[in-house]
Amino acid sequence: MDPQKKISKIERCSGLSENEFYNTYVKNSVPVVVTDKAEWTSSEKFTPEFLKSNYNHLERTIDGKTYTLSEIIDLCKASTPENRAPYPNIYDLNRDFPDYVKDIPLIVYGKSNRLFSRLLLNTFAKRTNQRQLFFGGKGCSFPILHIDYLGVHTQLTQIIGEKDFILYSPDQTPYFYPDEVLRNQSPVNINDPDYDKFPLFKNAEAITTTLKPGETLFIPSGWWHTTYIHNFNLTYAIDHVNAYNWNTFMDEIYLSAKQNHPNLAWIIKGYKVIMGRAFNFKESLLN
């Protein structure tokens, strides 16, 4: 793993080649906003009106009350910081919007996304959030400062509205006090930190960026983050595992297997090495 490059702001880029993306951002664990890879977001199929008339059969139960998609959209449109819509309203693209599967590319830079390879055991791939749509409204915020589960990278494309992302580099982990069990979540409320309880949080330095429609944010594995929403909002998110975070991903799978099947977990260590080599070889043929 290359040492992490210190950055003070998130670059906005266009015209990146796959290799530039990998060598500049993925390998250096640097987040980036790509501005020219999501023209599909301007399709009329992603307007609230189209979604309401074609997908109103989708239902979500929140706090014991069931809502149709139209009701969720209206709640998000009416959301205010004082009276926020529930968040996140997550829909699985493959399950809930099968007609959209072909409209949305698997990933912005995706030829090396091992989660979609037939070489990866389905049981591992299924543990990630593969393709999701998030609805939200003004004042909504992801409630917990966290690292995405299993050490995946994430690519988030804004379809409607604007969303702030607040990110912290992985080397700042001690400032967030994750515990042994919830290693990817911080107990610190970053909007109102309790410095008596979490004094090291005073040292934390956030980098923020606002994602606009048609833009994609790449969050590398291990970056702490949370979000804040300014208006009616729809975001597409996809998890990403490639050569850079393969070992982290498989080590996380190993740790959870060790808890449930301590006698069999060693198989995953072997799988990590053998399949890591197989993926590297396959990907070297593509470059």
Ligand SMILES: [Fe+2]
């Ligand atoms: Fe996340």
